[in-house]
Amino acid sequence: METQGVREVWADGARWPFAAIEKKWQERWEQEKTFRTPEQLDDRPKFYALVMFPYPSGSGLHVGHPESYVAADILARAKRMMGFRVLHPMGFDSFGLPAEQYAVQTGTHPRVTTKKNVDTFRRQIRSLGLSYDWEREVRTSDPAYYRWTQWIFLRLFDSWYDEEAARARPMSELPIPPDVQSEGEAAVRRYRDSERLAYQAEVAVNWCQELGTVLSNEEVIDGKSERGDHPVTKLPLKQWMLRITKYADRLLADLDDLDWPEPLKMQQRNWIGKSTGAEMDFPSAATATTDRGGVFPREVPENTIRVYTTRPDTVFGVTFMVLSPEHPLVDHFTTDGQRAAVDEYRQAAAHKSDLERTDLAKDKTGVDTGGFVVNPATGENVPVWIADYVLMGYGTGAIMAVPGHDVRDQEFAEAMGLEIRPILEVAGEALPAGEDSPDARYVRSTGPGVSLDGLDIPAGKQAAVDWLVNSGHGTAASNTKLRDWLFSRQRYWGEPIPILHDEQGNMVAVPDSELPVVLPEIEDFQPTGRPEPLLSKATEWIAVTDASGKQWSRETNTMPQWAGSCWYYLRYIDPHNESALVDPALERAWMPADVYIGGAEHAVLHLLYARFWHKVLFDLGHVSTREPFQKLMNQGMILGENNEKMSKSRGNVINPDDVVNELGADALRLYEMFMGPLEVDKPWSTKGIHGISRFLDRAWRAAQFAAPESGDPHARERHRTIRKVGEDIERVRFNTAISAMMEYVNALTKAESATDEDKRVLTLLVSPFAPHWAEEVWSRLGHGESLAYESWPTFDPELAKAEMLTIVVQVNGKVRSTFEVEPDTPKDDVERLALADETVLRHLEGRPPRKVIVVPGRLVNIVV
RNA sequence: GCCGGGAUGGCGGAAUCGGUAGACGCAGCGGACUUAAAAUCCGCUGGGGAGAAUCUCCCCGUGAGGGUUCAAGUCCCUCUCCCGGCACCA
DSSP, X not given: OXXXXXXXXXXXXXXXXXXXXXXXXXXXXXXXXXXXXXXXXXXXXEEXXXXXXXXXXXXXXXXXXXXXXXXXXXXHHHHHHTTOEEXXXXXXXXXXXXXXXXXXXXXXXXXXXXXXXXXXXXXXXXXXXXXXXXXXXXXXXXXXXXXXXXXXXXXXXXXXXXXXXXXXXXXXXXOOOHHHHHTXXXXXXXXXXXXXXXXXXXXXXXXXXXXXXXEOGGGEETTEETTTOOBOEEEEEEEEEEOGGGGHHHHHHGXXXXXXXXXXXXXXXXXXXXXXXXXXXXXXXXXXXXXXXXXXXXXXXXXEEEEEESOGGGGGGOOEXXXXXXXXXXXXXXXXXXXXXXXXXXXXXXXXXXXXXXXXXXXXXXXXXXXXXXXTTTOOEEEEEEOTTSOTTSTTSEEEEOTTTOHHHHHHHHHHTOOOOOOEEETTEEOOXXXXXXXXXXXXXXXXXXXXXXXXXXXXXHHHHXXXXXXXSEEEEEEOSOOOEEXXXXXXXXXXXXXXXXXXXXXXXXXXXXXXXXXXXXXXXXXXXXXXXXXXXXXHHHEEEOTTOOEEEEOOOBOOTHHHHTTHHHHTTSTTOSSSSSOHHHHHXXXXXXXXXXXXXXXXXXXXXXXXXXXXXXXXXXXXXXXXXXXXXXXXXXXXXXXXXXXXXXXXXXXXXXXXXXXXXXXXXXXXXXXXXXXXXXXXXXXXHHHHHHHHHHHHXXXXXXXXXXXXXXXXXXXXXXXXXXHHHHTTOHHHHHHHHHHHHHHHHHXXXXXXXXXXXXXXXXXXXXXXXXXXXXXXXXXXXXXXGSOOOOOOHHHHSOSSEEEEEEEXXXXXXXXXXXXXXXXXXXXXXXXXXXXXXXXXXXXXXXXXXXXXXXXXXXXX
């Protein structure tokens, strides 16, 4: 084979022979433990490169997986060369439903399926040449791992949230109110249980018949399960909950300091959904006492509707009240004449799914109860309705309706023929419902105790809250859409919840020393079809007798898949520790993760849950940082060649194994990084990846070029490339780093020569991106050691400057000419040269320059 | 409806601080090598036009319209479309 212009030094020198070589280096890295994390915490700065670990599905690795892995690997490899102590681990999120559903179909134990899938994933991931420290691999379904997941659960169980200190504290520090104390031990126990961060509650939960389990709010999307898109219905059940709502304010506020993509922060803010306003009491007209004596009671007084509103200032516009159909006071307000209609409506509402109550039923429906409350601002009687547009699950399940200024109330009033009373006007015209205006002023807003007339909206809000507080009719309040995290699942393949129950319904934690509570063996994975945990079939496992001979039964619910992924980044730091989830000194040495790369689909699931657990661990002193992931990046989706999402049904799936076999792991790595910026969606191109193979071939040949006859002709290009690649790695713009290397190789190819320094630098710059290629070249250049810890090349800023600068000359902002100058040519000289330029003179047409702008090293603009 | 992100050649994308728009790659065209093809290498490649033999010049051009500026893909205003999230949350 004769190739023009290439001096063949190597027998296999014309093209990069990846097939023979990639495997060799992978084996060598493994044998030599090249990427083992340094055990000693030396003086070097640390870099923790973290990627979202995969759920090992049966279908194997997808080309989307390597995108985040390779990006993090490039950073890890480059940082090692730049003198950082690097932690770069990988693991598997190996509990979860798909393996169990497979067990239902085939009878294969989830443990068997999971092991097989993990092995496949590990093999595929290893074939990409990622520089993980595999000795730190974690698997969430490994008892040695979930022992600590259970341990964290017990910390949640053994903690309460101190509102004043705004942090979690151990149960041992919970003050017991005297009135509770006086009621005896059982009352104290109940009080304690009611304060725990992990608690049991009877709530209307999301039950998914198809999956055979309940789901958290975050796992339900438009009334369907996030996984599998199955229908979800509401069912009242006693379930384990985690008190994430206590952390809503901190989860919201701490977002501000995180270096995360704005859309992701937005999604979390949106999900937390904080609003501020007031709570206000409307006592029943039948039993009203309107004088509060200036005290707003903590407990809602009998027969009083307590509402939450963001607009207490519109209380003078209230013309009716609406209770959710499930509201406990409906019976009180319903008159005999309305009883039948109300009951019928409540029945109908109970049978509607959430989907029907929201998406499908934008038309307002409701029924008059016949009852009345008193508006504390006006003293008026106000009719009480029920309607399903008011949700029991938000606020107090009751609203004061202001149809003049709230669009939903307006729609309801119009449908039912109720009075609409605008109380805000702009220049004599009523302010339309839902609108805001700095020019709006209150009218008809004077009552016995308060007047808002003439105020603007901000002043009105303040005055209304002041009045509520002083009169005792209300109080300032805020609300979030975030609900407590429903934490129990009725499935098998998850962490058992380490709690024991006695016959009286008391519960105790399994002692830390007895963890892990290992999943029992069962043979029948068929869901019961009822919300009964699969583990209830393991009767022998359930029965526990303690040292004193007392009988207990084990909790049979398991944890959701998100539990294990809430803290795996901590275990990587100290994966084999048997006495703590992580050694405090090591934790301080590595946290927080310097970069966390993964998909945006986890915005309100994994990322919110993990932040919550981390904050609890922080409060209890187990971790040193408030946030786990300081900098986070989302990789974009890799689409099929037809620009559509890859899927089997669309027939556009690219299998990474095939690509590795045909073109090599380095070509796959380089191509995925070259396609475009990490965070954007981009379509795969089979032709495009061939361009990358050509680059590796060209670079392979360049590494064999003889030195030029004399001197160092590529010095400038080389120093510029070092600078550019280094900068682009820092700002995670790998596509432009790769194009800079291409330009450098093109220059060497054109000259058909390269100095030893050219070859050395090229190899080192390429190595984080195409490590097999680089190791092979490095060894052929005569080095015995891996280049993984070679110093990153440095550049001379002087040499990295261009030899000559091109100065653009504009006349009236239009480019008319260019000329070359040496760097640092004085401004005056540049101006003189520009004004003397022939083309420029032609365009000036003899007109004298009115103004000349000289941008050093860039351009001259002559204004005439 | 509300919130967020985006729109640049035939395609993926580049332009980092307001200073030559289109780097790099793909696709395409032409050439060299070859009996031929592949591979490789070299050249051209946003649109339109003028003169001219291969060089020179002009006009238009970063979703649309307007503005600020000596100068706008980049800043401001209005609008269109696309993607994502939330959606009766009081």
